[in-house]
Every structure is written in C-alpha cells, then in structure tokens.
Amino acid sequence: MSLTPPNTTNPDPASEDATLSGLFNILSTAPKATDEASETNLHPQTMCPAFGGLRVVTRIDGAQVCMATDKGCMYGLTFVTHFYAARKSIVSPELMNEQLAGGSIIKDIRASIEEIAKDPSIRLIPVVSLCVAETAGLAEELLPKKVGNAEVVLVRLPAYLIKSHPEAKDIAIDALLRRFATVPTVPAAPERLGKKKKVLIIGEIFPLDTMAIASVLERLGAEGITVLPSQHLEDFREAGEAAAVAVLHPFYELTAEFFSKRGVPVITGNPVGANSVYKWITDLGFALGLEAAHVEKIATEEKEKLKAVLQAQKLEGTIIVAGYEGNEFPLVRLLLEAGANVPYASTSIANTELGRDDHKLLTMLGTELRYRKSLEEDRRAVLKHAPDLVIGTTSLDTYVKEQGIPAVYYTNIISSRPIYFAQGASIMLSMMQSLLQKRPVYEKMKQFFE
Ligand code: SF4
Numbered sequence: 001m002s003l004t005p006p007n008t009t010n011p012d013p014a015s016e017d018a019t020l021s022g023l024f025n026i027l028s029t030a031p032k033a034t035d036e037a038s039e040t041n042l043h044p045q046t047m048c049p050a051f052g053g054l055r056v057v058t059r060i061d062g063a064q065v066c067m068a069t070d071k072g073c074m075y076g077l078t079f080v081t082h083f084y085a086a087r088k089s090i091v092s093p094e095l096m097n098e099q100l101a102g103g104s105i106i107k108d109i110r111a112s113i114e115e116i117a118k119d120p121s122i123r124l125i126p127v128v129s130l131c132v133a134e135t136a137g138l139a140e141e142l143l144p145k146k147v148g149n150a151e152v153v154l155v156r157l158p159a160y161l162i163k164s165h166p167e168a169k170d171i172a173i174d175a176l177l178r179r180f181a182t183v184p185t186v187p188a189a190p191e192r193l194g195k196k197k198k199v200l201i202i203g204e205i206f207p208l209d210t211m212a213i214a215s216v217l218e219r220l221g222a223e224g225i226t227v228l229p230s231q232h233l234e235d236f237r238e239a240g241e242a243a244a245v246a247v248l249h250p251f252y253e254l255t256a257e258f259f260s261k262r263g264v265p266v267i268t269g270n271p272v273g274a275n276s277v278y279k280w281i282t283d284l285g286f287a288l289g290l291e292a293a294h295v296e297k298i299a300t301e302e303k304e305k306l307k308a309v310l311q312a313q314k315l316e317g318t319i320i321v322a323g324y325e326g327n328e329f330p331l332v333r334l335l336l337e338a339g340a341n342v343p344y345a346s347t348s349i350a351n352t353e354l355g356r357d358d359h360k361l362l363t364m365l366g367t368e369l370r371y372r373k374s375l376e377e378d379r380r381a382v383l384k385h386a387p388d389l390v391i392g393t394t395s396l397d398t399y400v401k402e403q404g405i406p407a408v409y410y411t412n413i414i415s416s417r418p419i420y421f422a423q424g425a426s427i428m429l430s431m432m433q434s435l436l437q438k439r440p441v442y443e444k445m446k447q448f449f450e
Contacts, residue, residue, distance in 0.1 A: 043376065043395070044375075051077060052166055053157045054172075056176075058086045058088050060230075073132070165348070167349060170251055170255055199224070200245045201248060202227075202255050212424060244266075244284060249354075267283045268354050271302070282299045308422070314339045315339050318340070318388050319436075320392070322410070323347060323348075323414070326347055326348065332362055343367060351371045375395055378392060390405060
C-alpha cells in the first residue's frame, strides 16, 4: 500500500485533506498490534556486564584489581563486587574529563600499578578496562607485564559490547589463560591421551557439585580435576595440562575456543538429568581415551541413579525459569524430566553454539526460550502462562509476588545449591516440591494486602 506524499511546494488544502484521510484509513485498517509488538522492551535483565569479569579476577588470592573507569562505574561495581565477589577494595586512577582530554590515562594507570605492586603479597594485578577507558583507547603494549612480584594482565571489558555479566566471565578467564596456561600447540591430542588424564572443568559450580564430579571422574579413571574460575592462580597455569576440557555453561565460548584451537578435546553439556548424565560421562570417557566398557558401566549406573530420583520426586505444576546467569536451561531440562510443565524460560546470554543441544531439546519439548531477554518479556510470559512458581530475577519476582504467585530469586536459590548427578537432582527437586506447595500462602498474602 503506498501513500502519496503531500505537495509541499504548492499546498492545496483539498489534496492535503485527501492525503491525511488516506493516512488515517491506512492506520485504521492496519492489523492491530499484538501486546508483544506494542510493548517496548526497555529493561535488559543483567547487572553491569563488567561485574562478571570483576568477580573472576577479584576472587583470585593475591590479586589486586586496578580498574580503568570513571567514578560512576567505580562506585557501582565496588559495591556489587564487595557483596558478590570478594571483600576487597578496588584501586582506580582518577579517570575524569581532565585525564581523558589530557591523554594521561596510561601514565595514571602505570602509576597506580606501581603503587599496588609496592605490596609484596600482590602476585596479580588485573587491569580491568571498562567502557570509558575502552572508548578512549588503552594500548596494551604500553602497560608493564610484571612489576615487583605482580604479573600485570589487561582484561578488556567494554561492557556496552559484552551485554551480559556471564559473558564477561568468559573474557576474564580467556585473558588469564592466554597469559598463564601453557598448552602444547597442535597436534597435541594424541600425545595428550598418553599423558596424565587430567580434566579441566569450566564453570562456577556449588562445592558439593565439584565433589560429585571429582568422585565420578575418579571412578572413571581420570587423574585429577581442576575447576575454573578458581581462587588460585596456579589453577590457571595447570589448566594447560588438561587432557580434556568440560565446559559446563554455554557462554564460555572464548575459553572453549582457546582449548579447541590448541587441540584439546572440549566436551559440552553437563551432568543434569538422566540422559545428559549418561552422555556427559561417555563423551568425557571417549575424550580421555578410557576403556569403553568401563565408561559405559559408570555412565549407566549414574543414569539409573538419576532415573530413580526422578521417579521418586515427581513434580506437578507449571514453572517459569527466568534468570540472568546463563545456566538456566539445564535446570529447565531437569524440571521437565521430573514432570513439571515449563512453558517459558529466559536468560541474559546469547544463543550460542555450546548451548545448541539444550536449545534443540527444550524447544522440541515445547518450552519457549528467550535469549537476551528483557523484564517486559518475562512479565508477559507470567501473565500468559499463570505459573504455579517463578524462579526469576529480583525485579520479575516482585511483580510475580504481587500476582499471588510464589517467586524466588534464581541466583540465591539455584546457584547456591547442587544440581549435578542424582544427589544434586534430589536436593533441587525436593526444594521445587516445597516451593510449589506455597501457592495458597501467596494467594492469602495477596488478598491480605488487597
Ligand atoms: S558505563 Fe559500562 S562499565 Fe560503567 S556501569 Fe555502565 S555498563 Fe558498566
């Protein structure tokens, strides 16, 4: 449908009227916008993306961050880092208009590094370069590699480009591996299989999960595991000795690429849910070159244990999962296997190649998946599906509770519990059962406030 533009050089009131009425006709006959299309999605659900990278580097023993940023970011990030990372202060050179216009950024950062390195207990100075410094430009070549006892590593986190804090974790780990992990260059895989069968696990996991993974891998025949991100700088060095790498979460793309480019086998997925436990163990066994019959035996045992848990702890009800951690979809898989209805799940990260299997499986099972979601999308899903339980972000949960629906904060409730293998599944499912029973309490609360 075309609309003739008004004749502006020779305005004719009659023809202008005709044009305007044509425009109104188009608008009135156009299909009505759906709720989704007419609503603006204004609120991306993730905190400042740089936080994820800061969390990784501030937690390392002997590390003192030097942050290249302005005062606003410094204030907010110091606050969340104290809360959710390590109780450490962050050092930052002043980076305001004067320094930016005067071009003294590098000089000021070097001075801060020198000051930090005066403390002999500091072994690592991550220079975390955020939006402002990255926009102004920071030349890595002009930074020292080592000062005193401290290694200096530049971690570039232009948060406006990264989009979510899980993805910033990946950037930080990649920067540390590039500096510290020495991996033989390709072709290394066949030699590697003859060496120690060490496994590197990539993903922030609950300590009980680390123990569960270590115990299964030991029975399998692996000769030690290292987990990154870690508090110990040595773990980043030892990561280079891994015979196989298991990337548990789909946003560690750079880290996965670091190893696969160097010929180290990378296993995706994670031991959550019966089929995935089996696949994860057999994939790892194959990558390590372990005896197939033995691997099959362990994988089947673990799968059967998980099936028994799923059988004993069935779920009934509709659950929406809407976190921002980037590890939400394995939980959805577990809930579906236990019998719950999960019509919608969302995350702050992008749809990546590493998460391809989960994406295929969950969409096939009927769960609508949203990547890089916004608060508005999550809210619409709550109205559409009227769930019995929401595991969401804080802002979504406030809204959900107002509807009289039980809601818990994903980060506090899920990330602080085990989920892997039968033991993790059992703990997670029993918590879900008790949360699902809370609906009448929330409805009563809603009525009370009304
Ligand atoms: S300007 Fe960049 S670094 Fe600073 S708070 Fe915003 S997103 Fe984070």
